[in-house]
Structure formats: structure tokens, C-alpha cells
Amino acid sequence: MSSEPMDSIPRDEQLAARLRQAVRSQQVPPELQVKIRQRLDAEQQRQEQGVWRAAVWVPAAAALILCISAGVAYQQGHLRLTAGQRESFMNSMLVKVSTTMRPGLDDHLHCSVYGRVPDTIPPLAQAVKDLPPQFAEVLTVVQQQAPQSFQLYSAHLCTRRGRKFVHFQLKSESKLLSVIITRRNVEESFVRDQILPELQEHGVALYEARAARFQMAAIETRDYLAYVVSDLGGAENRKLMLAMAPGIQSVLRKLES
């Protein structure tokens, strides 16, 4: 670093030299370098300990977070790898709702939650190829009333615990929605179970239940039970069922007559 162009102020060399001599005559404590080295040693040790602590605690904390997340996910029904674990989860959900609600929830859990959900939505003709023709009108209702973010990926007839279900499966990016219709067994009735409807509108009595993240809304006719089961909130799920109920009831009554 050259200073020549800048050092235009004449320096009193005699004064500067004398000043340098005086300043440099000051005694520097002989132990200063030792003290500095000791502080550097202490700092280095602290840094190394910090690195060691981080090396231990960061993986430990990560492992703990992983365990907790896995635990929470397991409680919510994820990470159930074996059939036994899945059945156990399904049973734990079913006991949270009334007997009449159970068939709909059971079919949703078995067929949608633990069933195969395609990554891409198949063409409609392929999605509905296993749908009994007498429920084709319900398909129209479902398509008209389902939220725009949901797309139908399957409409079929399935059997669960010896019972038949007509199952309309829809999915959005992260949520599942089922519209399920099944024949009512004699002993199954919200009315008989003295369950009060959540609301009654235009002659539709709507029943609701919730088990963990699964929200259910149901209606019953003389011979059938119809359910909407989803991961949506209570209000949204209810609104959906209310919108679909007249159309579904109309189809079911035709079938009953």
C-alpha cells in the first residue's frame, strides 16, 4: 500500500522519529502474549465443544422430532403397513361413531384411505365402468355438487365384511371424499337409535359424526343409508351432503318403489 500521493502534508521527521522512539520505549507486559494465547485456547476449546455438542444434539433432536412425527402420523392412521395394523386403526375409528354410521366410515377407510388412490385421474368412462347402472343418476348428482377441487377417480360396487356398497371416490390434492350408498339392515336406523338429526331441511334429516380427521354426514331412507365421508371440515361436509341429499333421495326412492 503506497501512501506517497496522499502524504502531501510535510511531516516533521524529527518530531515523528522522536515520537516513535518515545512511544516504543513503553514497556509491553511480557505476559501479554501468553494471556492472548490462553484466551485463544479457551475460545478454540469452546468452539470445539460447541461443534461436539451440535454433533450430538442436532441428530438427537432430529431423531426425537422424527419419532414424534411418526407417532402422530401413526395415530392418524398413516404408516400402518400391515393389514392387522390397518384393521386395528379402522376398529379404533369405528367405535367412535354410532352403529348406523359405521358402515359408511368402514367402507371409506377400507376402500379410500387404505385403498389404491391413482396419481392421475382416469377418464370418466374408465372410472365408472363398475358402477351399477341404476346408480348412474347419483353419479350426475355427485359430479354436479362436488367441490371443484375434487375429481372423481372411481365409482364402483364393492364389498366389505360381506356387505355391498356403491362407492363414489373423489380426491383433491391432499384430501379424499367418498359418497357411499348401502342397503340398510333392519336394525340400522338413526331414528331407531334415537339419534337426533343435526338438521332437518326440506324433509331431509341429516346426521353427523366425526372420528379423528374423518367427517361424516348421513341420511337414511326406507331401505338405504347414504353417507358423505371426507377430510373436509364439518360445515363443508354438511353443506355437501345437503346439496346432494335431494338428488340421492330421489334415486333411492325410485329404487325402493
Next chain:
Amino acid sequence: MEHGLSGRQLFVEQLKPAAKAESTRAEFEAEAMPHVNDLFRTAARILGDGTRAEDVVQEVYLQAWKSYHRFEAGTNCRAWLFRILFHCINHHRRKWFRFPLLKESEEFLEANLVAPPPTIDHLTDAEILAALDRIPDEFRAVILLVDVEEFAYKDAATILSLPLGTVMSRISRGRKLLRAQLQSVAESYGIGKKLAKEQGL
């Protein structure tokens, strides 16, 4: 096989972390330790207290070590350390006491000073240092950096985080103030008068 790395580069890359830390520490000491005396003396003159100067210099080395990874090898380590020194001094100054700014009387003195070169050869180191200590801190800092430590104005400006023009003006005014202080010390011993008499003035 040609790997494009020299033996030394390979050696450095293969060092274990602890060994690497040791090697960096050795490099740091080799670069920084030779300047400890200059730093201490400057700190002592600015702070007017050897014990505080010791504390500050230790702090300087600690700060320098912590930020040594940002130091570019081959650049001016001495100027870098002095910059940290003045940063630490400013920090401690706020903690310990407030330095008085240049008083009006001093401004008057330096503005009206006709500075005959004092006969400094007749003064002791202690008297010269005492005279230096009597000039205001902001001028003393610049004199210490430029006249004693022989930094270029540009470097002094960087170290003190001041504009170059301010450094130049302070060095000029500081030297005048110092000469005035030295002159008054010399005269108190009758040195200046005696010399003037000898010269027939």
C-alpha cells in the same frame, strides 16, 4: 493420474478437522502475533491505562481469531488488527467513559498557533508521551497511526472509519497541537528560551 492439485493442496484437503484448526491457529499466530507490541502501545496511549490496554488487546486478538476465516491471506494484517483495535476501543470507550471533544480553547490555540519547532532532543520520552497524552483523543489517534505506526493516510482512514479528508485535517491540527504542548514543556524547563538566547533572538 493427473488430478490437477499440488501436493500441498492435497495435504491441506486431507487434514482432519482438528489438525486443520491447529494449522489455521498457527497461521493466525504467525500473521498476527508480531503486531502485539504496536497494538498494545497504541491502545495504552489512547486509553491512558496499561491494564485497560491489555484487556483491549486481548479482545482484539479474540475478535480477530473469530473472524480470521474472513481475513484474506496476503492483505495487510497489521491494518486489519488496528481496525479491530479501534473498533474495540470505541466499544470500551462507550462502556468506560466519554472522551471530551476538542475544547474551544484548544481550537483557538491550534488555530492561532505559530509552531516553532521545539527542541525535542532535550525532552525525555516521558515528557514527550505526557505532551502526546494532553492532546485530544481524536488527534492523538491519527498521530499515533500516521506518525508513530507509519500507516498511510488512506490506511489510517480505513482503520478509523473516517473520510480521508478528515484524517488529513486531523493530522495537521494534531501535529500543531503536539508541537504547542512540547514547546510549553520545553519552555517550562527554560530550554526554548535558552536556545533562543544562544541564537541571539
